[in-house]
Amino acid sequence: MLELAILGFLYGAPLHGYVLRRHIAALTGHVRPVAESTLYPAIKRLEKAGLLVRATEPGAVAAPRHVLSLTEEGGRELKRRLAEPAQREITDENHWFTLLAFLRHLEDPAAQAAVLRRRLAFLEEPASFFYDGDRPLRAEELDDPFRRGVLTIARATSRAELAWLRETLASLDGPGR
Amino acid sequence: MLELAILGFLYGAPLHGYVLRRHIAALTGHVRPVAESTLYPAIKRLEKAGLLVRATEPGAVAAPRHVLSLTEEGGRELKRRLAEPAQREITDENHWFTLLAFLRHLEDPAAQAAVLRRRLAFLEEPASFFYDGDRPLRAEELDDPFRRGVLTIARATSRAELAWLRETLASLDGPGR
DNA sequence: GAACAATACCTCGGTGACGATGTATTACGT
DNA sequence: ACGTAATACATCGTCACCGAGGTATTGTTC
Secondary structure, three states: OHHHHHHHHHOOOOEEHHHHHHHHHHHHHOOOOOOHHHHHHHHHHHHHOOOEEEEEEOOOOOOOEEEEEEOHHHHHHHHHHHHOOOHHHHHOHHHHHHHHHHHHHHOOHHHHHHHHHHHHHHHHOOOOOOEEOOEEOOHHHOOOHHHHHHHHHHHHHHHHHHHHHHHHHHHHHOOOO | OHHHHHHHHHOOOOEEHHHHHHHHHHHHOOOOOOOHHHHHHHHHHHHHOOOEEEEEEOOOOOOOEEEEEEOHHHHHHHHHHHHOOOHHHHHOHHHHHHHHHHHHHHOOHHHHHHHHHHHHHHHHOOOOOOEEOOEEOOHHHOOOHHHHHHHHHHHHHHHHHHHHHHHHHHHHHOOOO
């Protein structure tokens, strides 16, 4: 998820680590902050894997900056990760939002639509958080107001997302043919 | 998050590992599956910390079961974690839902309300995923349909949750006085 | 002019999570 | 009789992540 965000932000726009950090903090930081000691090693990993290169530049106000840019391999890897996300990236909202933030880089509308369809399939599966045996429980059946909250919120999210998915899929499929 | 789920499920209801695993899978598994190799070490950690004890029982159909039950210390620790969650438990929806699933065990309505108020404060902060400098962008300002989706979905979730929070807080505060 | 905050990068130790793999038993289909 | 699935538990190596701490420079506040 972090690596995807790094690749996504660097795609077509070289940045140095500190700015990248603030970008990532803005994107996911309010929900799930990323520590510096996680970001810098992640950059190193990607560099070692040949997905990005760094160019040292005198710092504008302080220490020298390392301006990071994607290699061609890095660009390909970003697109591969966007086009063929692991199931976790589809099901976990944090991961999914990160993926959506950069899905435009995938350019090909058919490939974008294919990813949205995987999310659609996931949301259409009947799944709950609470069960009576195998039967998923509905919010109305719960006494516990907190568990009822979970279902109420999840249902609202699901509805909004299904509507958006169907609309967006229609416009991705439509104009193309 | 996993440890909270274990403590929560065991509170007042001894279970063996395999059933616990299925409970956890039902609760969060569709979004974020938990590997066996994560669960069993987590049980050991909690046991080592004196929060739970195990009693071996002949297996009903297969290998012997380890029936797990909370110690008194375990019950106190559950309540402590519910009453004083780390900020991550408040902001990350996955963690938050897990917390909500067991918040009823906190019994004291004032303590429950205090936790809900922390979430309320978090949701009321103006925060976005995308910025123009420091200014949070609204869905309508984005060209990118995928980023617009993120904001649309997040807004729907936020609305539903705010409504539920206010309603639930009112009923927690109300009858008590 | 002395702190302090912000910029800018880095390392280290600890730990929680995961995939792969192992062990043993019972039940079921073929 | 044989393979597969489900039950039930466990270990091992690897790795991402985190908090704490470190280094150095510039700009701002008292």
